[in-house]
Amino acid sequence: MADATAEGMTxxxxxxxxxxVSRTGEQGAFGGELLTINFGPHHPSTHGVLRLxxxxxxxxxxxLKPVIGYLHTGIEKQAEALRWQQVVxxxxxxxxxxxxxxxxxxxxxxxKLLGVDVPPRADALRVIMCELTRxxxxxxxxxTSGIELGASTMLMYCFRERDTILDMNExxxxxxxxxxxxxxxxxxxxATPRFLDMLDRFCNAMPANIDEYEALLTMNPIFxxxxxxxxxxxAEDAKVLGATGPMLRGSGVAWDLRKSMPYSGYENYDxxxxxxxxxxxxxxxxxxxxxxxxxxxxLRQALDxxxxxxVNIDDRKVLPPPREELETSMEAVIHHFKLFTEGYTVxxxxxxxxxxxxxxxxxxxxxxxxxxKPRRVKFRAASFVNLxxxxxxxxxHMVADMVAIIGTADTVLGDVDR
Amino acid sequence: xxxxxLIVEKGVSAGDAWVSVAPDSIHTALSGLRDDGFRLLVFLTxxxxxxxxxxxxxxxxxxxxxxxxxMETREQIxxxxxxxxxxxxxxxxxxxxxxxxWDERETYDMFGVxxxxxxxxxxxxxxxxxxxHPLRRDYPVGGEVVEFSEExxxxxxxxxxx
Amino acid sequence: xxVEALAESLGQNVLTTTLGKLIGWGRGxxxxxxxxxxxxxxxxxxxxxxxxxxxxRFGSEAMRASPRQADMMIVxxxxxxxxxxILRTIYDQMPEPKWVISMGACASTGGVFNNYAxxxxxxxxxxxxxxxxxxxxxxxxxxxxxxxxxxxxxxxGITPRQ
Numbered sequence: 200m201a202d203a204t205a206e207g208m209t210x211x212x213x214x215x216x217x218x219x220v221s222r223t224g225e226q227g228a229f230g231g232e233l234l235t236i237n238f239g240p241h242h243p244s245t246h247g248v249l250r251l252x253x254x255x256x257x258x259x260x261x262x263l264k265p266v267i268g269y270l271h272t273g274i275e276k277q278a279e280a281l282r283w284q285q286v287v288x289x290x291x292x293x294x295x296x297x298x299x300x301x302x303x304x305x306x307x308x309x310x311k312l313l314g315v316d317v318p319p320r321a322d323a324l325r326v327i328m329c330e331l332t333r334x335x336x337x338x339x340x341x342x343t344s345g346i347e348l349g350a351s352t353m354l355m356y357c358f359r360e361r362d363t364i365l366d367m368n369e370x371x372x373x374x375x376x377x378x379x380x381x382x383x384x385x386x387x388x389x390a391t392p393r394f395l396d397m398l399d400r401f402c403n404a405m406p407a408n409i410d411e412y413e414a415l416l417t418m419n420p421i422f423x424x425x426x427x428x429x430x431x432x433x434a435e436d437a438k439v440l441g442a443t444g445p446m447l448r449g450s451g452v453a454w455d456l457r458k459s460m461p462y463s464g465y466e467n468y469d470x471x472x473x474x475x476x477x478x479x480x481x482x483x484x485x486x487x488x489x490x491x492x493x494x495x496x497x498l499r500q501a502l503d504x505x506x507x508x509x510v511n512i513d514d515r516k517v518l519p520p521p522r523e524e525l526e527t528s529m530e531a532v533i534h535h536f537k538l539f540t541e542g543y544t545v546x547x548x549x550x551x552x553x554x555x556x557x558x559x560x561x562x563x564x565x566x567x568x569x570x571x572k573p574r575r576v577k578f579r580a581a582s583f584v585n586l587x588x589x590x591x592x593x594x595x596h597m598v599a600d601m602v603a604i605i606g607t608a609d610t611v612l613g614d615v616d617r
Numbered sequence: 618x619x620x621x622x623l624i625v626e627k628g629v630s631a632g633d634a635w636v637s638v639a640p641d642s643i644h645t646a647l648s649g650l651r652d653d654g655f656r657l658l659v660f661l662t663x664x665x666x667x668x669x670x671x672x673x674x675x676x677x678x679x680x681x682x683x684x685x686x687x688m689e690t691r692e693q694i695x696x697x698x699x700x701x702x703x704x705x706x707x708x709x710x711x712x713x714x715x716x717x718x719w720d721e722r723e724t725y726d727m728f729g730v731x732x733x734x735x736x737x738x739x740x741x742x743x744x745x746x747x748x749x750h751p752l753r754r755d756y757p758v759g760g761e762v763v764e765f766s767e768e769x770x771x772x773x774x775x776x777x778x779x
Numbered sequence: 780x781x782v783e784a785l786a787e788s789l790g791q792n793v794l795t796t797t798l799g800k801l802i803g804w805g806r807g808x809x810x811x812x813x814x815x816x817x818x819x820x821x822x823x824x825x826x827x828x829x830x831x832x833x834x835x836r837f838g839s840e841a842m843r844a845s846p847r848q849a850d851m852m853i854v855x856x857x858x859x860x861x862x863x864x865i866l867r868t869i870y871d872q873m874p875e876p877k878w879v880i881s882m883g884a885c886a887s888t889g890g891v892f893n894n895y896a897x898x899x900x901x902x903x904x905x906x907x908x909x910x911x912x913x914x915x916x917x918x919x920x921x922x923x924x925x926x927x928x929x930x931x932x933x934x935x936g937i938t939p940r941q
Binding site for chain 1: 630631632633656657658659660662664665666669670671672682684688691693695714715716718719723727740741742743744751752756758759
């Protein structure tokens with residue numbers, strides 16, 4: 200590679216594909232060589248296409264190198280070729296377990312540049328969709344972590360609830376997963392009465408379901424012995440390594456963007472930040488369970504206090520007019536035409552907006568050059584940064600603990616690779 | 618804070634304060650901010666201003682943007698610097714902010730910015746033998762040509778140079 | 780394959796057609812998928828395996844992680860340039876007879892993303908038997924595709940595939 204001689208790059212014994220491995224002959228504690236194994240990209244327990252190159256001394260992990268890029272989709276390049284309103288569709292797909300969070304970070308950033316505030320009903324609907332997705336994302340984490348550690352019932356129970364949430368998504372937006380519900384200027388559509396009814400029943404039923412999950416795992420001796428003391432990440436390390444979300448809160452740091460830098464009306468809801476002082480996999484498990492309970496509380500409050508009013512800003516230059524108006528008003532037809540052929544333009548500038556997703560801080564940095572397509576859309580991916588402490592957490596643990604540690608980081612490879 | 622001697626320009630954009638520094642002083646500037654409590658590097662990225670007509674002249678083609686946050690006071694600040702050259706070079710800040718390690722690898726992979734003193738500056742998202750830096754503006758979006766689409770020119774051919 | 784060779788030697792008669800129907804019935808009703816979840820479609824694939832939709836009642840009880848023990852590869856998700864050689868290697872490791880279901884728009888044609896980073900359809904590197912549109916498709920769509928594939932397997936019997 201021509202770049203291998205660029206200044207500043209030390210020769211770390213690269214072989215072939217730019218991967219660093221231990222040199223042959225490096226001695227381990229028991230007198231044998233370090234064995235390099237490959238947790239390949241195709242692996243049932245790596246939560247996606249993550250490749251880990253692990254140097255083992257017997258059974259203990261001495262060095263760990265994640266190799267990513269197996270799901271690189273070029274979303275940021277794609278966004279530069281799409282109009283502002285079309286980018287919402289691709290934002291759904293990078294952290295594919297939390298589409299509304301991605302949509303929201305993009306929408307907030309664009310709204311900052313446009314200088315608009317959405318109506319309160321839109322804020323409330325956004326909060327509802329986000330909290331529903333937080334629960335569904337934690338359910339996926341819980342189900343897959345459970346089955347990876349042997350508790351296969353967890354998968355069935357968690358996905359049963361997730362099916363209910365996906366039915367609600369379908370009711371409000373027509374899509375089960377990638378709703379594209381939140382877009383700059385408001386939301387896709389108003390909540391139907393059936394949606395509100397489903398949400399009401401969900402809020403009543405969910406706490407009992409969370410109790411069911413806890414009954415299966417929290418005092419389970421196998422689960423406890425596989426997670427307590429495993430994957431320690433002290434609070435200082437977590438802060439220095441930039442971890443956010445349950446990785447940070449599981450180490451005792453009470454940092455949650457919904458409380459520290461609130462957005463979309465989160466300051467009006469009464470909920471607690473879930474933290475745990477244990478700093479290990481078990482602590483993070485407790486944090487996520489508590490977050491699910493707090494999300495149900497927020498949903499109940501949002502549902503009870505749902506304000507009336509429009510769900511979109513009233514700016515015809517940004518959002519299309521309602522269909523009835525197209526029959527009577529020429530101006531509405533012209534706005535509709537312009538929006539769907541050329542798209543709206545956003546004032547020159549740059550803005551960053553972050554939301555607290557199930558994984559941590561998911562943010563969107565948008566740069567506009569005044570045209571109808573973005574100049575640059577950068578997604579600050581929570582999983583990308585949360586994957587870096589993995590080596591620190593896995594050092595000196597056994598190979599069998601690797602699965603628990605990868606699971607606890609709760610990384611979504613779509614987010615890591617974008 | 619950053620010493621005033623280092624600041625080239627400053628302003629506020631959509632509610633966020635930003636300062637612009639010269640590329641050689643990025644390490645000093647960020648180090649000063651870190652000592653002041655801005656210990657979290659939120660993100661590090663690059664913007665390619667090729668053929669960008671929103672300003673009459675740009676100080677450099679590549680704009681590196683660092684967003685720092687002070688978790689105690691909730692303040693955020695954006696530090697920018699403009700680079701030129703082929704490849705553009707700048708000091709690495711991974712020793713100040715460990716998350717910058719992978720962020721800089723990604724910026725190198727996508728834009729070709731070389732970060733001096735980086736421990737392992739290799740491609741992270743694209744395959745290791747990939748040629749070219751995809752997020753540069755003169756790199757085409759790629760993919761399949763969409764027939765009968767009037768936009769396929771935009772997708773497949775590089776935009777005109779400034 | 781042993782059975783196909785036996786059928787060749789026996790010739791085309793009622794014995795082989797009955798044998799073919801039996802083998803086809805057996806193969807079709809016990810298709811074991813390979814877990815090849817890449818992205819969002821993988822989550823819907825997990826839904827198909829869970830109690831609400833339950834692919835196990837169609838015979839796909841064992842979702843194997845090892846390609847040596849699987850019949851069918853469900854490519855669920857977008858295939859990036861870095862992942863493509865690995866996908867082909869895994870496909871080559873599967874023993875005959877094997878089938879491929881391309882689940883979702885990204886696996887079938889590249890989906891929403893028409894750019895440098897993705898293979899515009901997994902059929903560029905492996906032969907696909909059933910395509911499922913959708914982004915992501917419903918779990919019931921995957922079951923429908925499995926049923927279509929089962930019809931085909933049963934009709935194929937022990938006739939060698941080209």
